[in-house]
Amino acid sequence: MGLHIVVCVKSTPSSVNLPVDAATGQPKTAGVPAIMNPYDEYAVEEAVRLKERVAGSTATVVTVGAESAAEVLREAVARGCDGGVLVAGPEFEGGDSYATSLALSAAIKKLHSEKPVHLVLFGKNTSDAGAGVVGSQTAAWLDWASASAVKKIETVDESSARVLRTMEDGVDAVDLTLPACVSTVKEINEPRLPSLKGKMAAKKAVFPKWTAAELGLQAGQVGKAGAAAVTVKAATPPARPAGVTVEGASASEKAQKLVDILIERKLI
């Protein structure tokens, strides 16, 4: 039987160091190459490892956004996923986590009806919006179990999984009744590079494209129109005031001067 694993990935700009367009107040992404969000590599790798761990498993990759996002599906197939679905069209662009997670949940529902899904994997967060909430939001729309910050899938079968979640003060073990959504952290694995076989498969892969209508969603529920929290403008953070350099003939003199400054600024 095996597991049906779905991996959600996002196409993000390859650089996070972008100038802001003064007219629109938005970062200038035009001309910046798109890549698979770096944190999603861990989710893709984990799906492939689960395939290796549970015989007969399948991994399907999903992305929501512009049609050009098909390239990140190809990247995931090159890394070992079996196939992918492109949830794309102009109506999906510019969504926030609320609208995007709704679209993802609708796509997962459709996949689930075709071939029951056991686990949905997500990266820690994206390099652009970076809230790290889409995995848990998607689970909420589906009314499925979820856990975030997962550093290990300790046990998994077709009905349940135990995962280890990295907390600030230790590690939680969380039991999930499947299907469930799991957001990963980079501790979970070390992503491998695409294999030659994977690259060949990626080249030949054809991805079905699902529109909002095919997912039973209105255009107003997805993308920018469906966003519940909108970035009205972006700006570069205020520059930090110029710093001082501690001079001194010896390490102890420098240490004294530094500690003077720390005491003066009430930092110790």
Add this chain to the structure above:
Amino acid sequence: MNNNGILVVAVSSRGVLPPATYELVSAGRALAAALKQPLYAAVLSEKASALAPELAARGVEKVYAVESPALAGFCAETFAKAAAAAAEKAGASRVLLASNVAGRELAARLAVLLKAGLAADVSELLPDGKVRRPYYSGNLVAEVEFKTPVAVMTMAPMAYPRAEKAGAPGGVEALAFDAGAPKTKFASFQPETSNEIDMGSAERIVAGGRGLGGPDGFKPVFALAHALGAAVGASRAAVDAGWIPYKHQVGLTGRSVRPKLYLAVGISGQIQHLAGMSSSGTIVAVNTDKDCPLMQMANVAVQGDYAELIPAITEEVKKRKGAPVSA
């Protein structure tokens, strides 16, 4: 819902309220004043009624104590239902949570239950109801506007001061909720064995990087952190080299921190690292290379060999802490 009220959601961690809870109260107070709405809080815990008075004493009009054995260990699915019950009871227009693992996971599920817009890692609440948050890995700051009557947000650590006790204590009201049949269950917790201070709530962090040369290089860093009462952070290079565990990593693939003092030792300051710490109050850099990005951006730069400087600074800190400080 009439959507008139600010709700702070407090999640107990191992039976106590984390310090970030009191930062939420300060942020909530500021927002309540700006939007002219009352401030409420909800404590979600297996011992909520015992914890609630701590919040009620800090300028909160009413605290909903949501107490249930189902809230003994953190599970977003169940906690979101409890938080939603409080938000609906309070008629909240804004719900504030902490930007930690639990707060983020809970906020995400809560936003869907409340059909609310969500902003994470909020660093600033604007008087017109908009919020500021990091964007593009902290290289930009986004101004976010909510389109929904209710908004959920997680507050970046240390963005607001910890609220002190103020005025006459507010009331405490017990609130029940229906946990249903959760599909997610907290099973157990394995604490970190060390007595280290957590970076997320630390006022001071001492961090080490590639310049330390190896795992032994972290020994003086830990000693300085101990003397300062600071948490220990690290750059990705040091973590990837296996010199220190991942949980210490600051930056894009690690934690975002904003302590009052960030003292970086042997960290050159790659953009991925800066993304995680550039909003710290005062940044001190200790490095042999005076031209590296972190030395350039630091408020205080100390050039020199860490092997000599760090023990000297540690000694100096100990000396001054032991003796009365002359103004």
